[in-house]
Amino acid sequence: MKVGIIGAGQLGRMLALAGYPLGVEPLFLDRTSNTPGAQVGKSLIGDIADPAKIAELAALVDVLTFDWENVPSKARERVPAAKIRPCVRALEVSQDRMHEKTLFRLLDVPTAEFAAVDSRVDLDRALGQIGLPAVLKTRVLGYDGKGQAVLRTPADVDAAWEKLQGKPLILEDFVAFDRELSLIGVRGAKGAMAYYPLAENVHSGGILRYTRAPFRNKALERQAERHMRNVLRHFEYIGVLAIEFFAVRGRLIANEMAPRVHNSGHWTIEGATTSQFENHLRAICGLELGGTAPRGHSAMINFIGRLPSVACALEEPDLHFHDYGKSARPGRKLGHCTLMAETAARRDARLKSLLRKFRRQGAEL
Numbered sequence: 001m002k003v004g005i006i007g008a009g010q011l012g013r014m015l016a017l018a019g020y021p022l023g024v025e026p027l028f029l030d031r032t033s034n035t036p037g038a039q040v041g042k043s044l045i046g047d048i049a050d051p052a053k054i055a056e057l058a059a060l061v062d063v064l065t066f067d068w069e070n071v072p073s074k075a076r077e078r079v080p081a082a083k084i085r086p087c088v089r090a091l092e093v094s095q096d097r098m099h100e101k102t103l104f105r106l107l108d109v110p111t112a113e114f115a116a117v118d119s120r121v122d123l124d125r126a127l128g129q130i131g132l133p134a135v136l137k138t139r140v141l142g143y144d145g146k147g148q149a150v151l152r153t154p155a156d157v158d159a160a161w162e163k164l165q166g167k168p169l170i171l172e173d174f175v176a177f178d179r180e181l182s183l184i185g186v187r188g189a190k191g192a193m194a195y196y197p198l199a200e201n202v203h204s205g206g207i208l209r210y211t212r213a214p215f216r217n218k219a220l221e222r223q224a225e226r227h228m229r230n231v232l233r234h235f236e237y238i239g240v241l242a243i244e245f246f247a248v249r250g251r252l253i254a255n256e257m258a259p260r261v262h263n264s265g266h267w268t269i270e271g272a273t274t275s276q277f278e279n280h281l282r283a284i285c286g287l288e289l290g291g292t293a294p295r296g297h298s299a300m301i302n303f304i305g306r307l308p309s310v311a312c313a314l315e316e317p318d319l320h321f322h323d324y325g326k327s328a329r330p331g332r333k334l335g336h337c338t339l340m341a342e343t344a345a346r347r348d349a350r351l352k353s354l355l356r357k358f359r360r361q362g363a364e365l
């Protein structure tokens, strides 16, 4: 099978690497040849928003998928819908936080209160409805906490408006969560569904810093799987889908979804029977899904802004190191590592000492 991957970032790269053992041949499309993906697979060079380029890629492969969900729908018009997995509709909904949250509500998936904001008058009205604290976000193209402002007091409102005005916005209730969790699910071409265990995510400055899995809580697992099932079924989805949740007093509130493999699922490369990358490929290629059970207890640490040396990381015998082959820049995800342990307590102790070690070396953690 030949799989076209729109966007050749680290997600595309890890998809490609998971595909080779299955005989899946990747072909990327991205703007330059200087990408994480191009180091491990063939690349077409072109604008990922160009319909002609996407049609050219589609003609060369059996199925098209994404490493980045923000490709404009116009760019995909010349490709038969059946060749795009997951479906265009799921991509469109997840591109806009208003559409995403509206769909969650429709499917009985709880969300924070939210309102669309297109003017200063809207903002004041939305604040009247939602109150403070709140989060003002751009509806489209936000990632890693970019395009967001937290409003804690009335004095924050003007600054947030100054920063974000001019784009379609959404105001959300600020959720005082107990923890952030995510669920990664996968639906095969014939409708089979599988879920990884819940993962617990710690963000700072809007960027995922580390993930621990499995996070065991039967009641929350049941809720998360029900929400995931509703969304997968709604779209007749094919591939991997991630949903990010806030856990508040035993209840899950959905924050956002990603119609693709997800940073909080990188631990599955070593920590689960089948990785999220392999399962995404199995699904979009019409193959049987692989097992999603955890192998022990994993923690994944993102390397942001600066990568520790491979030699230093590999002093730790239980650590798996992933370098995405990117040049360093503050706030940029350059790689990650996953550590595995036999018990949750042992994993947590190791995680603590590793975070200390990487911080000492100047990592942004």
Ligand SMILES: Nc1ncnc2c1ncn2[C@@H]1O[C@H](COP(=O)(O)OP(=O)(O)O)[C@@H](O)[C@H]1O
Pocket: 112, 135, 142, 143, 144, 145, 146, 172, 173, 174, 175, 176, 180, 203, 206, 207, 244, 255, 256
């Ligand atoms: N409504 C909210 N209440 C509390 N924290 C929030 C809220 N929205 C976002 N955050 C925090 O900011 C992080 C990034 O926001 P998110 O909506 O996931 O956007 P992104 O697309 O940048 O990942 C979240 O993981 C969470 O830590």
Ligand SMILES: [Mg+2]
Pocket: 244, 256
């Ligand atoms: Mg997020």
